[in-house]
Amino acid sequence: MGKVRLSVDLDDTLAGTIEEWIKEASAKLGREIKREELTEYHLENVVDLDRETIIGIFKNVWGHYENVPLIDPYIPRTIEDLGSAFEIFIITAAVGKKEEVVAWLNKYGIKYDKLIMVEHAKDKLTLSEEYNIPIFVDDNPILADMAISSNKKIVMIKKPWNLKFIDEHASDNLFAVSDWKEAEAVLRKISESMDN
Numbered sequence: 001m002g003k004v005r006l007s008v009d010l011d012d013t014l015a016g017t018i019e020e021w022i023k024e025a026s027a028k029l030g031r032e033i034k035r036e037e038l039t040e041y042h043l044e045n046v047v048d049l050d051r052e053t054i055i056g057i058f059k060n061v062w063g064h065y066e067n068v069p070l071i072d073p074y075i076p077r078t079i080e081d082l083g084s085a086f087e088i089f090i091i092t093a094a095v096g097k098k099e100e101v102v103a104w105l106n107k108y109g110i111k112y113d114k115l116i117m118v119e120h121a122k123d124k125l126t127l128s129e130e131y132n133i134p135i136f137v138d139d140n141p142i143l144a145d146m147a148i149s150s151n152k153k154i155v156m157i158k159k160p161w162n163l164k165f166i167d168e169h170a171s172d173n174l175f176a177v178s179d180w181k182e183a184e185a186v187l188r189k190i191s192e193s194m195d196n
């Protein structure tokens, strides 16, 4: 059997975009936003900024992609190792320009097979049907809900904005993990079970 295809998200799954966003948004608001406050995926519901401003800050963060950290230092190695079992699709609705995203991935030497930038999270699901991708790694609870309903698997790294979803949605297709080390272990198990 060939490699299983894997859809890997960018913002806050590989790239610590939110860390830079918090800095800029805090400066704009004139108070320090704490990560734990961000208990909703749609940040306008928890922070006193409108959608346009929120997106504008994300665009600005990607404009300075060189400041965006990896969420885990061992991601490049982990992704490379996973490449033996998976075809790695990075599918992202990030608002950065493609050249910024590519430069960021290159900066950290992240090896992937295909990069696809989409408008909305729901486009990831459409693409997963088109490309026959059975598994996502993503922090977005809205995508997770759609993925589970479509009988796709999703590995979610726990974030303040997806804990409630994880709590309320026990599913054989939902794998909540603390970091990429755990994600890798879960993905290996899934790939073994798909081989049989």
Ligand SMILES: [Mg+2]
Residues within 6 Å of the ligand: 009, 010, 011, 012, 013, 138, 139, 140
């Ligand atoms: Mg994300």
